[in-house]
Amino acid sequence: xxxxxxxxxxxxxxxxxxxxxxxxxxxxxxxxxxxxxxxxxxxxxxxxxxxxxxxxxxxxxxxxxxxxxxxxxxxxxxxxxxxxxxxxxxxxxxxxxxxxxxxxxxxxxxxxxxxxxxxxxxxxxxxxxxxxxxxxxxxxxxxxxxxxxxxxxxxxxxxxxxxxxxxxxxxxxxxxxxxxxxxxxxxxxxxxxxxxxxxxxxxxxxxxxxxxxxxxxxxxxxxxxxxxxxxxxxxxxxxxxxxxxxxxxxxxxxxxxxxxxxxxxxxxxxxxxxxxxxxxxxxxxxxxxxxxxxxxxxx
Amino acid sequence: xxxxxxxxxxxxxxxxxxxxxxxxxxxxxxxxxxxxxxxxxxxxxxxxxxxxxxxxxxxxxxxxxxxxxxxxxxxxxxxxxxxxxxxxxxxxxxxxxxxxxxxxxxxxxxxxxxxxxxxxxxxxxxxxxxxxxxxxxxxxxxxxxxxxxxxxxxxxxxxxxxxxxxxxxxxxxxxxxxxxxxxxxxxxxxxxxxxxxxxxxxxxxxxxxxxxxxxxxxxxxxxxxxxxxxxxxxxxxxxxxxxxxxxxxxxxxxxxxxxxxxxxxxxxxxxxxxxxxxxxxxxxxxxxxxxxxxxxxxxxxxxxxxxxxxxxxxxxxxxxxxxxx
Numbered sequence: 001x002x003x004x005x006x007x008x009x010x011x012x013x014x015x016x017x018x019x020x021x022x023x024x025x026x027x028x029x030x031x032x033x034x035x036x037x038x039x040x041x042x043x044x045x046x047x048x049x050x051x052x053x054x055x056x057x058x059x060x061x062x063x064x065x066x067x068x069x070x071x072x073x074x075x076x077x078x079x080x081x082x083x084x085x086x087x088x089x090x091x092x093x094x095x096x097x098x099x100x101x102x103x104x105x106x107x108x109x110x111x112x113x114x115x116x117x118x119x120x121x122x123x124x125x126x127x128x129x130x131x132x133x134x135x136x137x138x139x140x141x142x143x144x145x146x147x148x149x150x151x152x153x154x155x156x157x158x159x160x161x162x163x164x165x166x167x168x169x170x171x172x173x174x175x176x177x178x179x180x181x182x183x184x185x186x187x188x189x190x191x192x193x194x195x196x197x198x199x200x201x202x203x204x205x206x207x208x209x210x211x212x213x214x215x216x217x218x219x220x221x222x223x224x225x226x227x228x229x230x231x232x233x234x235x236x237x238x239x240x241x242x243x244x245x246x247x248x249x250x251x252x253x254x255x256x257x258x259x260x261x262x263x264x265x266x267x268x269x270x271x272x273x274x275x276x277x278x279x280x281x282x283x284x285x286x287x288x289x290x291x292x293x294x295x296x297x298x299x
Numbered sequence: 300x301x302x303x304x305x306x307x308x309x310x311x312x313x314x315x316x317x318x319x320x321x322x323x324x325x326x327x328x329x330x331x332x333x334x335x336x337x338x339x340x341x342x343x344x345x346x347x348x349x350x351x352x353x354x355x356x357x358x359x360x361x362x363x364x365x366x367x368x369x370x371x372x373x374x375x376x377x378x379x380x381x382x383x384x385x386x387x388x389x390x391x392x393x394x395x396x397x398x399x400x401x402x403x404x405x406x407x408x409x410x411x412x413x414x415x416x417x418x419x420x421x422x423x424x425x426x427x428x429x430x431x432x433x434x435x436x437x438x439x440x441x442x443x444x445x446x447x448x449x450x451x452x453x454x455x456x457x458x459x460x461x462x463x464x465x466x467x468x469x470x471x472x473x474x475x476x477x478x479x480x481x482x483x484x485x486x487x488x489x490x491x492x493x494x495x496x497x498x499x500x501x502x503x504x505x506x507x508x509x510x511x512x513x514x515x516x517x518x519x520x521x522x523x524x525x526x527x528x529x530x531x532x533x534x535x536x537x538x539x540x541x542x543x544x545x546x547x548x549x550x551x552x553x554x555x556x557x558x559x560x561x562x563x564x565x566x567x568x569x570x571x572x573x574x575x576x577x578x579x580x581x582x583x584x585x586x587x588x589x590x591x592x593x594x595x596x597x598x599x600x601x602x603x604x605x606x607x608x609x610x611x612x613x614x615x616x617x618x619x620x621x622x623x624x
Contacts, residue, residue, distance in 0.1 A: 137310075138317055141599060143558040150592060153580040154325045230441045234562055237443045240580060253444060261462065265451050272444035279439040287435070 020292045030284025037278050041096040048090035052247070067266050080266040082255055088266065091252055092274045098248040099275070102159065103229035106166035110228075111221055113167065114174025119205050119213075121175065122182035132175065139172035148231055149240065157243045162235065166228045177220050181213040215293040222286030226279045233275055249275045300611075307607050311600045318596045322589055323366050375590035380579070385586035389572050389594050395465060396571030398476055399563065400556040402491035404549060407498035412545075414499075415506025416533065422511065430503060437500030442559060446493040446566040453489060460489050463568035490567040494560060498552055505548060509541030516540075550606045554599045 022028050040047065067080040067088075079088040121132040139147070151165040185191065186209060194204045235241030236250030237257075244251060249271045256267025341349075357365075369375060375385045418427040454462035466483030468476065477483030513519060514537065522532050561573035568574070572591060579587035 134313075138314055141314060141603060142596070143555040145562065146558040146595065149561060149576075149580070150325070150588070153588065226439070230439075233441055234443050238562065238565060238577060240577075253447070257447060260447060260451055261455060265455075268444070268447050269451070272441065272447070275441055275444065276439065279441070280436065283435060283439050 017292060021288055024288050024291075027284055027288030030281045030288070033277060033281035034285055037096065037274075037281060038100065040093055041100050044090075044093035044097055048087075048093045050087040050090040052086045052091045052094055066264075067270075079270045082252070082267050088252075088270055091247060092249065092271050095247055095249045095252050095271060096274060096278070098159075098242065098246055099229050099232060099250070099278070102163060102166070102232050102242075102248065103225050106163045106170065106228050106232075107221060107225040109163070110167045110170035110224070111174050111217065114171040115178050115210065115217065117171070118175035118178030119182050119210060122179045122186055123201070123205050123209070129179075133179070136172040136175050139169075140176070144169040144227070144231060145234065148235060149238070152235055152240045157240070159242060159246055162232055162241055165235075166231060169231070170224050170228060173220055173224055174217060177216050178213050181216055182209055185209045185212045219286060219290045219293060222282055222289060226282040226286070229275070229282075230279055303611055304608055307604055311604050314600050315596060318592065319367070319370055322592050323363055370593065375593065376586035378579075378584055378587045380582050380584045380587070385584075385590040386594070388575065388587065389590050392570060392572040392575050393594070394476070395569060396557060396560050396564070396573060399487070399490055399494060399560055399569060399571060400553060402487050403494035403498065403556055404553060406491055406495040407502050407549070410495070411499045411502025412506055415503040416510055416538070418503065419507040419510025420514065420533065422507075431507070434500040434503045437496050437503075440496065442493065442496065443562050443566060445496055446490075446563060449489050449493055450566070461486050462489075465570055490563050490569050493566070494556060494563045497559070498549070498556065501548065501552065502545065505545050506541060509544060510537055513537045513540050547606060547610055550602060554595075554602050557595060557598060 021031075045051070065081045079092070082088055082091060117132050121129040147169050148165045151168060152161060155161040155164065191204060191208060194208045199208075232241055232248060233250030233253065236248055237254045239254065242248050242251055247255075252271035253268045253275075256264070256269075256271070259267050373386060377383060378385045378388055381388055414430050417424075418430045421427050450462045453460045464486060466477040466486035467480055468483070477487060519532060519536055522536050527536075557573075560569075560571055561576055563569065564571045564574040565577050572594070576588065576591045578584070579591065
């Protein structure tokens, strides 16, 4: 008897997912950019030429210098300096930390809230569902920029308030998505089996239904995080977002606005470019995730 | 059909009522507006006087009932800063915002439709790929930053177009517009383009996917078999079929254009109601904020209602699925 041809070892679910993800070159570039952005934000204190919070290292004599000029302390300011003499590159690296933190924290909170309420709506049905979905409809009927603007106007400035406003404008998207998939999952046999085994409602919802609803949530999460980062920057630019003590990218861009009409473009341009790269990277990854996780496109 | 309209109408009323309640209690916690209204050296008596005149010494529920009555009469009190009727201030600034949003809508169709058609008809063409990449960029670009860069490029560096303000305004049939003069258009172009950017990307994507689907349909193959020219197939048979969803989406998006004009107006110093709102927020001008929110909510609810009803009239399936649920 000849030997049976050796079959390749079965691929894990994640391995298959990863292999399909990297098939797309553009998505790979997006992923690479995203990794770089997150790394430089994490490593900002070690790689930035200057600590923009340290007033002793900032010299007013260096203010509004064009890209490539030398700071009084000797290092080169590759992207120039802002209105009070801070190195713009350092400002952007530290600003990225704040922008990403606000985006991710608000995204995680909104996702948790939306997941719980969406699951509850689908599982409980009846009045609970009607109530939750009415609030979702109300929320989605109004554009997020307007809701956020009114909210921060009422709440005031500050990191916590911005995050709260961003959670309020985002949770409904998660709730709607989760409810839609949970409604389908709820009728499947494994749910009935779990209930027959005597598992509690909470356990059935969280351990059995929820994991099967996560694929679309991951896609929504990427899009929403990019949206939240952009929205925070917009609010900060309009002067109703983060205060000057928390200089996110939006605050940096706003600071450069007043110098732009006199031709000093770099103070607004480079922070905006960093913002753009971040958002594009997240959106590219999200686009690919949608294709890979969509069962209808499965080959 | 009537039941459908009635149900939609009820939902619309529910949204408006919910917003009235939210807005009142939201603005109630903003802080004491009295301090915004009295001069810095006012005595305690003067402060108390202002408090009584505006009814701030009343309990919350009395103030809410007063507020409800005001809303029904379409009266939102006087702006603390301007001293005149808040709703009149908003309505006076409304034409400028509408003009901007309308111009942006036109730009979105004029630019987005041809590009989307091209990308849909020749999906493998390098230019089509470039268009699609551009539309992803359009979704990702933060509106306010693009506005700054437009000013930078066209106003500061090239000096072609003015950076801020609205051009000369002409009154026609009681509507004030700056669209009738060259200078007016020069002022309008940059802010409208800035506002339109997101919608251009949206129209490109909608048109492309619609065209790709329609191009495979039997009626297109039949038209081709009949020997019709390509321009007639595209212009009449494809375009007609993909326009319905595009028009619907754009109708719904008009409200979001009005909302986003807050950002664009503040960058280009466009004298619309969005800029007024931002000033009101910075000065805690409560009646003005409330009046703005109510006007926009009403606008939104009306647009959604009209689109819903029109859509169900065009497509009976919407109505049917609704009554089953």
